[in-house]
Amino acid sequence: MGSNSACAQATLLTALLIACMLAGCTANKGWGWGYGSFNYSHWHHGHVYRHPNATTQGPNKINVGGSENWHFGFNYTDWSIKHGPFYLNDVLVFKYDPPKNDSHPHSVYLLPDLTSFKSCNFSRARMLASTTQGGDEGFEFALKSWQPYYFACGESNGIHCNLGGMKFMVVPALRGWNF
Template sequence: MGFGVSDRSLILIVAVASMLVTVTVANRDWYYGGGGFNYTTNWPWGPRNLNNTNGPNKIIVGGSDHWRYDFNYSVWAFQNAPYYVNDVLVFKYDPPSRTPFVHSVYLLPNMRSYLNCDLSRAKLIANTTQGGGEGFEFVLKRWKPYYFACGERNGLHCNQGKMKFFVMPMLRRWHY
């Protein structure tokens, strides 16, 4: 039924579109045609969530919801873009001593692994105990896409719990 687009194709289209939006949002203060029109400040709706500090930002993944099951991190990542090289993502979650629902953080190697929640080639970057207290910090060191997922319950948290997201950090912050 519908247009015949598979769920995976639709997810891929949304993922690519969100990467493009991240690039345009991060560079929204470029001048159009050199004529002095700044499309960040000259539009009626003005700027929003510019994330334009001078240094790296510390960003708590999920905001006040932290890293938990059944929270849509793809939407969260999109709404909190742009991200920049050297920004720090902070993953906070309860350690096993405080909850039966443990979490971890994996870095997936590519978009295909991300879309399929395939953890077979993923790298564990934070185990079930590292999210307690002040959380686990991950620095976005390079200009490349980063794919994150919870690896608990053989990928169930990633597949059904929506505990996955990706970011594409920009190289530099633009100021106007």
């Protein structure tokens, strides 16, 4: 398989994953377009159907994992699907305990692409927050671009990412989209 074919496959997988995530978010948030999900009696010139969260003001601060925070053994992919959509300029807050003598520390990495995300390959990843930055108020990361973001814990040689569920992806939506 050539590099062009691998690149095309990665691009197709990324597009498919984004479409699936958006479909999952819309299903979980009642954005359905099937029979009975849209009130056609209100469809006229000038009427705009909006997602209920699309009119929220300003960026939201979102605690990654909710009350669970950032820890081993929690499925952050499921969490992100159930709590999305996330919007451009929203701020993700990663809270985790600082390392102790008998604990396993956590960190936050941004992986460069879907392939690295799927395999938990940190060779080209960028550390966003060290093992000590998640304490107190946590580490904050703003979703500044309309792009896929692949987050993962890079500790224990990828075990936290691979086996511990400490990875998720976000594609921020634009606030105020009209449907």
